[in-house]
Amino acid sequence: MSILVCKGNDAFFEALPSALLPQEPEGIIRVLMLGDVIGRPGRKIVKSLLPQLKHRAKINIATVNGENLAGGFGITQKIFNELTAPATGVDIISMGNHWCDKPEVHAIRKASNRIVLPQNLKNLEGVELIPEFEIPGSRRTLCVVNLMGIFAMKHEYNDPFAFLEKARPVLEAKVQGGQSIVVVDVHAEASSEKQAIAWFMDGVAAGLIGTHTHTPTSDERVTRKGTAFLTDVGMTGPYESVIGMTLDGSMPRYFTPKQKKPQEVSEKDVWLCGFLLEISEKSGLTRAAHRIQYREDAEEWTLRTVTAQRPS
Ligand SMILES: [Fe+2]
Ligand SMILES: [Fe+2]
Known part of the structure; x- marks a missing residue:
């Protein structure tokens, strides 16, 4: 593990190339995944x-989890257009339990495959298909798996493990055949569920992030088989909050008598949190991964790098 800490964008972007793998000899594909x-x-x-x-x-392709984009609840067409515009650079938006808080999601989904809904949603036609995207600069495609966990969720979902038991062999053949790279966004409350899914996809997925808790964990790793995972990448949003919402709106919910005040997104202490994967074009698996955080108030970037564990 190595850590790069820089004050300000100039210092960070100057130091960044030294923390990344060289392109040669096997070709490196960089995939950035941002949480909620x-x-x-x-x-x-x-x-x-x-x-x-x-x-x-030199990131080839970037994903974000977009379930909280519109005032914390769902996504609108306008926001989808804004984020996926080339000037912003989001390539793919995965979702979570707030996927349908705004009904526009259905029209967005009809018009574009760049929004990925959890594939274990119940009773939604075609949702179980894992989409495949071209990766600029690579011969491989990117398969994006998005799954809901089932622990402590308000709604019911199909069993994510049963889904993966069927999908895994197909994905494995695509990775080993040189056709695809697989990444996974597990939207779940329990670390245990996310870790179990990561180990089930070990050696098939190049990377897996957890989302939903809005709180970053510090357990980034690359397994012996080349799967990078981070149990929760954390939200990209305001951290002077309770999971993104203002203290004024949130705190009265916890004390007696409990008050349900309107929830508003906080604007204080904004961080960007992501997981950057460096994937071998040759194997389709990860050589190094970086947990990236930027804290706006401090103008501070942190890049924590882990490389593949030695094969046992
Ligand atoms: Fe969320
Ligand atoms: Fe969520």
Whole structure:
């Protein structure tokens, strides 16, 4: 593990290339995955930093979890267009339990495959198909798996493990055949569920992030088989909050008598949190991964790098 800490964008982007793998000899594909982007402050920091980050780190393709983009609840067409515009640079938006808080999601999904809904949603036609995207600069495609966990969720979902038992052999053949790279966004409350899914996909998925808790964990790793995982990548949004929402709106919910005040997205102490995978074009699996955080108030970037564990 190595850590790069820099004050300000200039220092970070200058130091960044030294923390990345060389392109040669096997070809490196860089995939950036951001967790739940929260409301306007989350969108703003993505728009201000992603284009430069993509350019300077030579990132081939970027995903975000978009279930909280519209005021914390769901996604609108306007926001989808804004984020996926080339000037912003989001390539794919995965979702979570707030996927249908705004009904526009159905029209967005009809018009574009760049929004990926959890494949274990119940009773939604075609949702179980794992989409495959071209990766600029690579011969391989990117298969994006998005799954809901089932522990402590308000709604019911199909069993994510049963889904993967069927999908895994197909994905494995695509990775081993040189056709695809697989990444997974597990949207779940329980670390145990996310870790179990990561181990089940070990050696097939190049990378897996957890989302939904809005709180980053510090357990990033690359397994012996080349699967990078981080139990929760954390939200890209305001951290002076309770999981993104203002203290004024949130705190009265916890004390007696309990008050349900309107929930509003906080604007204070915004961070960008992501997981950057460096994937071998040859194997379709990960050689190095970086947990990236930027804290706006401190203007501080942190990049924590882990490389593949030695094969046992
Ligand atoms: Fe979320
Ligand atoms: Fe969620």
